[in-house]
Structure formats: C-alpha cells, structure tokens
Amino acid sequence: MTKPNDLLPEGLEDRLPPEAARITAMMRACLDVLDAHGYDRVRPPLLEFEASLAGRMAGVTVGERSTLFRFVDPASLRTLALRSDITPQVGRIAATSLAAAPRPLRLAYCGDTVLIKASQLDPARERLQLGAELIGADSVAAAGEVVMLAVEALKAAGLTGISVDFTLPDLVDTLAGADGRGPFPLAPEAHEAVRRELDTKDAGGLKAAGGGAYLPLLYATGPIESALAGLRAVDAGGALKSRLDGLAAIAAAIGDAATITLDPTERHGFEYQSWFGFTLYAEGLRRAAGRGGTYRIAGSEEAATGFTLYLDRLADIAPQPGAVRTCYLPLGHDRAAAARLRFEGWRTIAQLAEGEDPASLGCGYILEGTAPIALEHAR
Structure with a gap:
C-alpha cells in the first residue's frame, strides 16, 4: 500500500529491474567502447564548491547556474552544489590534477546528475550522464574521432538508425x-x-x-x-x-556509419561550444540521444572536444539484455560447484528456507550434486 511519504518528488523515478538491466547493459557497452579507444575513466564527486562547478565552462550563463541544487557546507561554510553536468568537472580535473599529463588527454565518465528544474520537453530532474572528453584538441581530426566514438557507443548499446546533426555554434x-x-x-x-x-x-x-x-x-x-x-x-x-x-x-x-544532416543555426544545447557541435539521434527515440562538440575549458582556456549521452533517456528503446541461465542452490549445496557456475557466467540463487519455489524465483535449473539440472528433469 502506497503512503503519502512513499511518493517521489516531481521529475524523479525508480528504475525497476527490467529497465535497470537495460541501463546497466548500455553503460557497460558504452564504457567498453570508450576504454577500447584509449579513454580513461574518471569519477568526479557528486557535489563540490559551487563557484568551481559553475565557473569551469566558458559560456555557461547565470540562468543555467540557477539549475544547481545549492547548500552550505557545515565544514567549510562555503556554498556547495550538486552537479547538473559532469563535463565541467572533467575540465577541472584536466586543468588541475592532470594538468601535466600528456596531451591530447582522453577521459571518460559516467554518473548521475540532478537539476532543480527540468524542461517541459524533458521533465526528468535526475539523469545518468555518460561521455568522453578529448582534452587539448578541437581540430577536425579530434571532432571526427569524437563523433565516430559517440556513434560506435550508441550502436554498442543496441540502438539503431543513428543520425548526426551538425551545427556551427x-x-x-x-x-x-x-x-x-x-x-x-x-x-x-x-x-x-x-x-x-x-x-x-x-x-x-x-x-x-x-x-x-x-x-x-x-x-x-x-x-x-x-x-x-x-x-x-x-x-x-x-x-x-x-x-x-x-x-x-x-x-x-x-561515411555510412550514420545519417548526417546539417542545421548551422541550431543553438539549443550548444551554449558553450565553439566552432563545431553535433546532436545524436536514434530510431524510435523522440528526443536527442546526446550532444557534443568543441569548447574551451574556462580558466585554463584549453581546447577540448567531447560528447554526452543520457543513458536513462535511451532505456525505452534499448534492447533487453539476454536472459542469463539461473540455477537454484538447495540447502547444503556443493559450494565449489556453485562457484564454478558463477565463474562460467551463470546466476545462482541460494535457498534460504523450506518451501521455496525455484521457478517463481526465476530459476530454470537446480544444482544436484555438482551439476545443474533443468527443473523439469530434476528429481
């Protein structure tokens, strides 16, 4: 029974197992693509000082800063903010901790972002943002690499009918x-x-x-x-x-990896991009799958090129991951045999009490001795 306190705030929602499985599969597939192309993952914190978070991306307006959740840090008495975009954080990392790293610097990320207020077209206030940043280059070669990387990531996530719309911010x-x-x-x-x-x-x-x-x-x-x-x-x-x-x-x-169009005057979503921007679309998706382009990191003024995907936005059209064989482990089962199954890619569900129904728990097999047996053939 739902109670008033169980309701979630506007723009927030639970992701139940089937949808969460799609999002997780997309995240793994996309991160594998980025890693294969030499992009090292970083994990910035969920919150940091508001002045740093809001001031790291050239072209971000005061209005856009107002989307940040703010509160006072009792330790430092300075204003903190929850991130609404991870790209400025990656810019901070590149300009500080990795300032001496060889360029071009290739970084990847994935994490949650939050907004005080979302748009009518996209009412979600919590978004899972995944992307890649090529720091130290905004050339044609860099832009070509990033666009192809974004297209490959979407395809690895199971999306089809990919198209890219170029713009000149x-x-x-x-x-x-x-x-x-x-x-x-x-x-x-x-x-x-x-x-x-x-x-x-x-x-x-x-x-x-x-x-x-x-x-x-x-x-x-x-x-x-x-x-x-x-x-x-x-x-x-x-x-x-x-x-x-x-x-x-x-x-x-x-080439023919995606359909390419051009809308040179498009500005929405490209407030801090410089000479080149692009929007990604996929078949069956009503909104954009992601955006990217060239920009300058405020403070260091270093050139960069990158893209962002919002994975939870893509969950409705992403394919459901294939079912994994699941084996029921009865009381007193052979633990070494169960460990071997998990190593081979099986899922296992251990019995906790008498009277459990393996089938209702999603199991198609039961461990008898050291071997998994289909439930219909089990003793």
Missing part, C-alpha cells in the same frame, strides 16, 4: 566579424537577438532584429551535401570556408 560571431565588419555586419548588441531568431527559425523576428542578411542561413539545412552547398553559396566572402571544409571532412570520416 559560433556562426553569427564569425559572419558578423569581431569588429562588426564581417561579411554580414552586425552590431555587437544585436548578436544575441539574431542568434535567438535563427535558433527559432523565425524569419520575421530575424528581420526585426536587424539580421535580414542572415535569412539564407535558415534554408541551408538538411542532408549534409546539399546543406553544405547552400552554405558555400551564402559564404561569398569565404569566412566560413575552413569550417565548411572541416564539416565535409568529418562527414567523410563517418
């Missing part, structure tokens, strides 16, 4: 020019409004914000080949040439 700044005299001149105070209208695909709002020259960018979207051609036609001054050549090289490296 610094597009407005590049075209406007640092001094406002770029190919598409724009007053510095108009940058944010133009970015917002491009992101929402609002042609009328874009004109009203003074970004009429940016209208062709709204239509340079779709499959990578045609979208790149559209952007090259817009980029008469060549300001985007190196970026577009980079996107073409990354797409060529991915």
Whole structure:
C-alpha cells in the first residue's frame, strides 16, 4: 500500500529491474567502447564548491547556474552544489590534477546528475550522464574521432538508425566579424537577438532584429551535401570556408556509419561550444540521444572536444539484455560447484528456507550434486 511519504518528488523515478538491466547493459557497452579507444575513466564527486562547478565552462550563463541544487557546507561554510553536468568537472580535473599529463588527454565518465528544474520537453530532474572528453584538441581530426566514438557507443548499446546533426555554434560571431565588419555586419548588441531568431527559425523576428542578411542561413539545412552547398553559396566572402571544409571532412570520416544532416543555426544545447557541435539521434527515440562538440575549458582556456549521452533517456528503446541461465542452490549445496557456475557466467540463487519455489524465483535449473539440472528433469 502506497503512503503519502512513499511518493517521489516531481521529475524523479525508480528504475525497476527490467529497465535497470537495460541501463546497466548500455553503460557497460558504452564504457567498453570508450576504454577500447584509449579513454580513461574518471569519477568526479557528486557535489563540490559551487563557484568551481559553475565557473569551469566558458559560456555557461547565470540562468543555467540557477539549475544547481545549492547548500552550505557545515565544514567549510562555503556554498556547495550538486552537479547538473559532469563535463565541467572533467575540465577541472584536466586543468588541475592532470594538468601535466600528456596531451591530447582522453577521459571518460559516467554518473548521475540532478537539476532543480527540468524542461517541459524533458521533465526528468535526475539523469545518468555518460561521455568522453578529448582534452587539448578541437581540430577536425579530434571532432571526427569524437563523433565516430559517440556513434560506435550508441550502436554498442543496441540502438539503431543513428543520425548526426551538425551545427556551427559560433556562426553569427564569425559572419558578423569581431569588429562588426564581417561579411554580414552586425552590431555587437544585436548578436544575441539574431542568434535567438535563427535558433527559432523565425524569419520575421530575424528581420526585426536587424539580421535580414542572415535569412539564407535558415534554408541551408538538411542532408549534409546539399546543406553544405547552400552554405558555400551564402559564404561569398569565404569566412566560413575552413569550417565548411572541416564539416565535409568529418562527414567523410563517418561515411555510412550514420545519417548526417546539417542545421548551422541550431543553438539549443550548444551554449558553450565553439566552432563545431553535433546532436545524436536514434530510431524510435523522440528526443536527442546526446550532444557534443568543441569548447574551451574556462580558466585554463584549453581546447577540448567531447560528447554526452543520457543513458536513462535511451532505456525505452534499448534492447533487453539476454536472459542469463539461473540455477537454484538447495540447502547444503556443493559450494565449489556453485562457484564454478558463477565463474562460467551463470546466476545462482541460494535457498534460504523450506518451501521455496525455484521457478517463481526465476530459476530454470537446480544444482544436484555438482551439476545443474533443468527443473523439469530434476528429481
């Protein structure tokens, strides 16, 4: 019987055995892929000083910092915060404990994150975040490696129909020019409004914000080949040439491992990325499977490239792990034989009292002497 105190807060939920098994299988498969490609796992703490946590990623706004759960540490009397994103923590580790480690530095992570308030599109306030960061490089080669790594991880987790949508987070700044005299001149105070209208695909709002020259960018979207051609036609001054050549090289490296599209004006979820960003999708998933891109670590200003997946978000479409043979161990069973079964990959469930039903406990076998026997054939 459920009591009022048994209810969970909004945005939080229990993961019962079948779903927890899918999430665990995905986590293991993805971490194995990252490890195989030379990414060493780190485990940052769940909470740390708020000033460090909120200030390690260039481009993170005050509004985004307000999503952090905060409280005062009775030991230090300083404000602590629960992490809402692990990427800044990896940046801190790279800039401090691993500052002298050879570059490029490849790090992987997996852990829970929490938010004070989630979005309407994704109401979960607790998320299992898994990802990889390539510290010390934001080149085309680094971006290509990270995108392929993300695609391979999703496939290892059992997802199909993988697609990748590229974007250029610094597009407005590049075209406007640092001094406002770029190919598409724009007053510095108009940058944010133009970015917002491009992101929402609002042609009328874009004109009203003074970004009429940016209208062709709204239509340079779709499959990578045609979208790149559209952007090259817009980029008469060549300001985007190196970026577009980079996107073409990354797409060529991915080949047919995933479907590739381009939406150069997409900004949602790319608040701290620099020249390149990407969103991952999978067949049957309504929301994005993950995001990544290039960025700078605030404080050290070191270049980096990485991606993040939210595994619990993928649980609905991930395949259920195959059933493991389970053997019932009766009272007084041969412990050495049971240990051998577990070493060979079996699950075992030991009898605790008379009258137990092995089948109802999920067992298909029972240990008789030193051998597992199917229940239907047991004595």
